[in-house]
């Protein structure tokens with residue numbers, strides 16, 4: 001793979017396709033941070049970015065446990081890392097997927113949020129006696145930019161009876177939740193752990209694992225996170241009562257925080273109309289969140305400088321919904337032929353791209369410089385300046 005000092009240097013080759021600028025060193029740094037600072041086991045949530053280069057960089061940073069959501073993620077990770085521990089954390093799984101995960105790939109950890117799913121897991125594994133079963137609780141997503149409250153998770157009031165039944169079937173019992181992705185509010189983990197604790201006390205069961213899920217934020221314009229240590233300190237403090245009542249393990253499942261800083265995307269401006277730039281990638285490509293969720297990524301024009309003004313983007317397909325409102329702050333003279341680097345796209349970027357209108361091809365190059373901003377090396381003010 002070609003290597004460049006920066007996206008600016010890469011742009012001198014005038015690529016016609018969008019190019020992912022990958023930064024394995026940034027993924028490795030994030031993975032090492034979690035390995036060294038999270039007071040428990042980190043499972044990387046593969047869905048955020050399943051590309052082999054990224055998985056290998058996470059592994060090099062000390063991550064050998066993975067949260068997988070599908071059979072194809074399981075096959076991928078198992079092939080790359082035969083010794084990895086895999087947790088199948090989708091609460092609604094196909095019975096055949098559970099059976100293959102258990103019998104062919106050594107998966108022993110499964111999540112669930114209903115008795116129906118428990119029965120399915122037991123059938124698919126032949127009532128295995130070596131299962132770790134993790135009950136997913138529905139919790140609030142206050143302060144998260146991608147709420148994950150409504151689709152999965154058992155209501156806390158109904159959790160005790162499910163916990164009681166799962167305790168009888170499982171070698172190890174866990175409880176998990178997801179506070180929502182890009183969760184900025186301090187206190188979100190605190191409140192969710194309190195709910196989990198109440199459910200466990202009411203169920204009268206011994207808990208083996210508290211899994212605080214994902215949600216750990218990355219830095220984007222208008223979404224300034226606290227230092228990563230603030231979230232982890234909050235979790236550690238809240239976990240203490242669990243330690244006094246037994247030998248509970250603490251787990252987390254970060255996706256975005258491990259992968260976001262690991263890649264940026266170099267796109268070409270194909271046309272300018274007023275304050276709208278027509279790019280060669282968009283909402284049906286790696287910029288899905290920019291279009292569907294109005295996500296504002298950090299951007300820079302690597303072809304020219306100048307006074308900044310606000311732009312919105314159109315993607316390359318013929319669909320009017322292929323629009324990203326932004327605002328994206330770029331030099332006012334930005335024009336067709338310029339190259340724009342879009343940062344923090346290692347998470348939920350390329351894995352979201354479709355083939356709509358025949359687009360969806362990306363080139364890839366390694367860049368040796370730092371990402372736009374890092375929640376792992378700078379204090380908050382510096383992150384903010386870098387992201388602006």
Ligand SMILES: Cc1ncc(COP(=O)(O)O)c(C=O)c1O
Nearest residue numbers: 045181214215216253254255256
């Ligand atoms: C079960 C589970 N764990 C972890 C994650 C990763 O979340 P994040 O990328 O916000 O850290 C997700 C994301 O949807 C998830 O569904």
